[in-house]
Amino acid sequence: MGTVVEAANKGASGSILEKRKPTIVFVLGGPGSGKGTQCANIVEHYGYTHLSAGDLLRAEIKSGSENGTMIQNMIKEGKIVPSEVTIKLLQRAIEESGKDKFLIDGFPRNEENRAAFEKVTGMEPSFVLFFDCPEEEMERRLLSRNQGREDDNIETIRKRFKVFLESSLPVINYYDAKGKVRKIDAARPVEEVFGSVKAIFEPKNEKAD
Ligand SMILES: Nc1ncnc2c1ncn2[C@@H]1O[C@H](COP(=O)(O)OP(=O)(O)OP(=O)(O)O)[C@@H](O)[C@H]1O
Numbered sequence: 125m126g127t128v129v130e131a132a133n134k135g136a137s138g139s140i141l142e143k144r145k146p147t148i149v150f151v152l153g154g155p156g157s158g159k160g161t162q163c164a165n166i167v168e169h170y171g172y173t174h175l176s177a178g179d180l181l182r183a184e185i186k187s188g189s190e191n192g193t194m195i196q197n198m199i200k201e202g203k204i205v206p207s208e209v210t211i212k213l214l215q216r217a218i219e220e221s222g223k224d225k226f227l228i229d230g231f232p233r234n235e236e237n238r239a240a241f242e243k244v245t246g247m248e249p250s251f252v253l254f255f256d257c258p259e260e261e262m263e264r265r266l267l268s269r270n271q272g273r274e275d276d277n278i279e280t281i282r283k284r285f286k287v288f289l290e291s292s293l294p295v296i297n298y299y300d301a302k303g304k305v306r307k308i309d310a311a312r313p314v315e316e317v318f319g320s321v322k323a324i325f326e327p328k329n330e331k332a333d
């Protein structure tokens with residue numbers, strides 16, 4: 125008998141996650157667009173569980189795992205870690221939480237992430253929240269974030285912007301073509317951005333005739 129993660133890795137037909145059918149919302153946007161900030165608000169108001177792919181990878185580095193050095197080098201270079209590693213971390217976090225509504229922040233970051241997630245879990249997101257923000261504003265925010273992140277320096281930030289444009293935007297366009305993207309103007313103050321987020325998460329007040 126394998127572990128839950130191994131069973132899920134066998135593909136859609138053997139996916140434990142597919143059987144549990146959790147609600148998944150992908151939260152995407154450029155580096156510094158405010159994904160983490162708004163996820164914290166959504167958790168507080170709507171009872172979702174927040175899973176940040178970047179946070180899980182940083183925790184993996186700290187844990188001293190055998191992949192730690194590889195992950196650290198890739199993050200420093202602003203590159204995307206292979207899906208196999210990130211999906212295992214996400215699956216484990218979903219399984220261990222025992223919860224059923226997830227904000228998956230910063231994933232999928234490229235086509236490989238997207239295709240592998242769907243294949244391994246057999247799941248698609250309910251929708252994709254896309255925080256749209258100009259680069260100049262994101263750069264200002266990242267340079268003043270002050271959380272000690274190794275990738276918040278101007279050289280790595282420029283690499284992350286390039287990867288976002290070349291690899292992550294196509295994923296957003298993929299889901300947009302399926303009518304799943306909810307785009308938000310993220311260049312406004314936090315409370316204003318959250319006002320737009322709320323409009324998406326509030327249950328619709330359908331009028332009966
Ligand atoms: N609407 C906003 N206006 C001004 N500053 C903001 C806004 N939203 C977030 N910030 C600040 O910008 C910085 C980046 O925000 P946050 O960490 O939420 O972005 P992120 O999209 O998760 O970035 P990353 O992809 O690098 O993890 C933080 O210091 C945060 O406090």
Ligand SMILES: Nc1ccn([C@H]2C[C@H](O)[C@@H](COP(=O)(O)O)O2)c(=O)n1
Pocket residue numbers: 155176177178179181198199202203204205206210229230231232233237275284
């Ligand atoms: N799906 C992902 C998400 C993140 N990473 C790596 C590369 C990112 O630059 C870094 C930081 O992510 P953030 O906290 O900004 O969301 O983590 C990745 O390789 N794959």
Ligand SMILES: [Mg+2]
Pocket residue numbers: 159160176178230
């Ligand atoms: Mg973040």
